[in-house]
Amino acid sequence: MRQVVMHAPGDVRVEQRDTPAILKPTDAVIRVAAACVCGSDLWPYRGIEAVNGPTPMGHEYVGVVEQVGTEVRDITPGQFVIGSFFTSDNTCEICQAGYQSRCPHLEFIVDESGGAQAEYLRVPWADGTLIATPELPDADLIPSLLAASDVLGTGWFGAVAAQAGPGKTVAVVGDGAVGLLAVLAAKQLGAERIIAMSRHADRQKLALEFGATDIVTERGDAGVTKIKELTGGYGAHSVIEAVGTQESMMQAINSTRPGGHVGYVGVAHGVTLPGTELFFSGVHLHGGPAPVRRFLPELIDLILKREINPGKVFDLELGLDEAAAGYQAMDERRAIKALLRP
Amino acid sequence: MRQVVMHAPGDVRVEQRDTPAILKPTDAVIRVAAACVCGSDLWPYRGIEAVNGPTPMGHEYVGVVEQVGTEVRDITPGQFVIGSFFTSDNTCEICQAGYQSRCPHLEFIVDESGGAQAEYLRVPWADGTLIATPELPDADLIPSLLAASDVLGTGWFGAVAAQAGPGKTVAVVGDGAVGLLAVLAAKQLGAERIIAMSRHADRQKLALEFGATDIVTERGDAGVTKIKELTGGYGAHSVIEAVGTQESMMQAINSTRPGGHVGYVGVAHGVTLPGTELFFSGVHLHGGPAPVRRFLPELIDLILKREINPGKVFDLELGLDEAAAGYQAMDERRAIKALLRP
Numbered sequence: 001m002r003q004v005v006m007h008a009p010g011d012v013r014v015e016q017r018d019t020p021a022i023l024k025p026t027d028a029v030i031r032v033a034a035a036c037v038c039g040s041d042l043w044p045y046r047g048i049e050a051v052n053g054p055t056p057m058g059h060e061y062v063g064v065v066e067q068v069g070t071e072v073r074d075i076t077p078g079q080f081v082i083g084s085f086f087t088s089d090n091t092c093e094i095c096q097a098g099y100q101s102r103c104p105h106l107e108f109i110v111d112e113s114g115g116a117q118a119e120y121l122r123v124p125w126a127d128g129t130l131i132a133t134p135e136l137p138d139a140d141l142i143p144s145l146l147a148a149s150d151v152l153g154t155g156w157f158g159a160v161a162a163q164a165g166p167g168k169t170v171a172v173v174g175d176g177a178v179g180l181l182a183v184l185a186a187k188q189l190g191a192e193r194i195i196a197m198s199r200h201a202d203r204q205k206l207a208l209e210f211g212a213t214d215i216v217t218e219r220g221d222a223g224v225t226k227i228k229e230l231t232g233g234y235g236a237h238s239v240i241e242a243v244g245t246q247e248s249m250m251q252a253i254n255s256t257r258p259g260g261h262v263g264y265v266g267v268a269h270g271v272t273l274p275g276t277e278l279f280f281s282g283v284h285l286h287g288g289p290a291p292v293r294r295f296l297p298e299l300i301d302l303i304l305k306r307e308i309n310p311g312k313v314f315d316l317e318l319g320l321d322e323a324a325a326g327y328q329a330m331d332e333r334r335a336i337k338a339l340l341r342p
Numbered sequence: 343m344r345q346v347v348m349h350a351p352g353d354v355r356v357e358q359r360d361t362p363a364i365l366k367p368t369d370a371v372i373r374v375a376a377a378c379v380c381g382s383d384l385w386p387y388r389g390i391e392a393v394n395g396p397t398p399m400g401h402e403y404v405g406v407v408e409q410v411g412t413e414v415r416d417i418t419p420g421q422f423v424i425g426s427f428f429t430s431d432n433t434c435e436i437c438q439a440g441y442q443s444r445c446p447h448l449e450f451i452v453d454e455s456g457g458a459q460a461e462y463l464r465v466p467w468a469d470g471t472l473i474a475t476p477e478l479p480d481a482d483l484i485p486s487l488l489a490a491s492d493v494l495g496t497g498w499f500g501a502v503a504a505q506a507g508p509g510k511t512v513a514v515v516g517d518g519a520v521g522l523l524a525v526l527a528a529k530q531l532g533a534e535r536i537i538a539m540s541r542h543a544d545r546q547k548l549a550l551e552f553g554a555t556d557i558v559t560e561r562g563d564a565g566v567t568k569i570k571e572l573t574g575g576y577g578a579h580s581v582i583e584a585v586g587t588q589e590s591m592m593q594a595i596n597s598t599r600p601g602g603h604v605g606y607v608g609v610a611h612g613v614t615l616p617g618t619e620l621f622f623s624g625v626h627l628h629g630g631p632a633p634v635r636r637f638l639p640e641l642i643d644l645i646l647k648r649e650i651n652p653g654k655v656f657d658l659e660l661g662l663d664e665a666a667a668g669y670q671a672m673d674e675r676r677a678i679k680a681l682l683r684p
Contacts, residue, residue: 093574093576093599094576094599094600094601097601098601099600099601099624101600101624102600102601102622102624104575232435233446234435234436246617249617257435257436258436258441258443258444258630259436259439259440259441259444259633264621267621268617268618268620268621269617269618270617271616271617271618271621272614272615272616272617273614273615273617273620274613274614275588275591275610275611275612275613275614275615276610276611276613278610278615278627278630279606279609279610279613279629279630279631280444280630280631281630282441282443282444282630282631283628284626284627284628285620285626285627285628286625286626286627287621288600288620288621288622288623288624289621289622289624291601
């Protein structure tokens with residue numbers, strides 16, 4: 001089968017690999033209907049994260065089940081499924097508390113033999129990781145269902161972790177797909193005011209479409225000052241951090257009022273939080289890898305009812321063979337997010 | 343009047359100072375009935391925090407109102423009052439949300455002219471900072487009411503921030519007065535299991551009296567391993583950090599299960615939190631200077647009804663003139679907490 005492989009920063013190729021097979025009785029193998037390039041794929045693409053030899057890529061996926069292992073009960077061949085980038089048994093205490101992304105049976109969906117930017121994908125712990133739709137979805141819903149696999153689920157978790165809701169002013173740091181979908185999530189959760197922090201016209205436009213009420217173009221300390229100006233000097237009740245740098249984390253913490261909530265979902269790179277500053281900020285801090293599985297049933301339902309359209313973040317659609325062009329367009333910020341069709 | 347003054351690390355003296363007067367119409371002046379030495383007073387005493395010239399000491403107090411300013415409405419001379427170390431207007435959005443310790447009208451109760459380890463104390467924002475008891479309390483309740491002024495309020499906030507409650511396993515890092523009273527708070531809040539981390543027999547004994555169900559003597563990584571052993575490998579649901587060092591913060595974070603809550607109330611000294619480790623921990627983090635004022639009405643009520651006895655943390659009682667001996671006893675861990683009678 002064809003599989004996207006990163007060889008080095010900036011060097012992404014499509015190669016022939018063995019089609020994955022069932023390795024454990026709890027596995028499923030799916031035929032990928034659509035995959036995509038993630039903002040986190042850009043960390044190694046830009047050389048900020050090491051690339052240790054040829055690495056299969058892709059951790060966001062929707063597809064049709066081809067085969068299941070002998071212990072898989074709920075997922076059956078022929079079903080259309082959506083799953084998360086981390087596997088989960090969905091039965092342990094941690095999963096039952098809604099933290100499937102920290103399940104003791106966690107495996108990253110990508111390993112040395114394959115990832116989701118491919119024709120086929122092996123999914124361990126299929127019953128606890130995948131959700132099947134009641135029937136094959138309409139083709140135009142596939143981008144939105146694909147978004148639920150990671151960026152929507154992650155933005156949603158950020159909004160929930162930041163306790164976005166009625167009466168709240170929410171600020172979003174980061175205008176990538178996750179930040180934009182955090183805006184959508186805050187809107188769905190009933191936030192009163194949603195401030196998107198963005199300096200790119202195309203992203204501002206989508207943020208407003210998703211429910212943003214204000215746009216702030218300033219960053220860092222100037223961004224914090226602006227958020228305070230807009231919130232009676234106090235700061236926002238809820239701030240979602242969707243970047244993962246030192247600057248963005250401090251911007252998020254300092255934009256939050258005392259007693260407010262920071263939901264941080266940008267994968268931390270080189271971040272260290274100063275204890276004294278954090279102590280006196282008085283904020284709540286929660287985040288990490290999103291437990292997408294917790295939110296999937298609700299998100300899929302909203303998509304199938306056409307109440308939300310998160311698929312709008314895909315402003316570039318390519319065949320799998322053109323994956324390198326997708327990485328390049330996102331790296332150069334010509335595209336918000338690239339969808340790949342195998 | 344007599345006032346405790348720190349001149350340098352290890353050098354605490356009782357000196358004559360001017361009796362404080364009303365400076366602003368929102369002030370009150372109280373005659374201090376009892377004050378005490380705080381664990382945080384030991385930071386400068388031990389030379390870990392700088393002492394910049396002679397510094398009046400003491401931020402925990404109960405007393406009788408002597409005078410009030412012209413704009414004070416709720417507090418009147420002759421009342422017995424308890425207040426917090428930080429002043430608050432108790433009317434702004436931040437106070438109304440329960441974060442009085444971050445009120446825009448915050449002032450530290452200690453300034454260059456005086457502190458609470460003295461005969462008299464000026465309290466700014468008296469209406470928003472002080473709570474009066476319905477009548478003069480019985481003398482034997484004074485230590486407990488004094489504890490409410492800081493260490494009980496702080497331990498309680500730690501337990502609330504860690505979401506201690508029914509069905510929860512709570513671990514407490516730190517066996518000073520705040521840690522011990524966090525045990526008491528967790529018990530009152532209905533926690534199922536309370537693990538006190540302590541290696542001192544006298545403090546273990548008090549922890550058990552306050553409601554601890556388990557004692558763990560290990561620290562650092564060994565302490566984390568022990569907490570995981572006691573919690574099915576997952577970690578505690580709720581962990582209260584009541585020390586403020588790098589080791590204690592990491593011990594608290596790593597002892598908490600994914601999705602669990604860390605309530606941190608030890609004043610951070612030299613702490614930096616590693617972003618990646620925090621991200622993948624999946625914990626909730628909340629803390630800072632306790633909004634004691636939020637909890638005072640409830641805590642005073644529990645004390646007056648004799649349902650809790652937090653005054654037990656005072657295992658040394660001295661006259662104000664003997665303050666230096668109180669600091670020394672706490673520094674050498676011969677006393678948990680020293681009460682001073684002016």
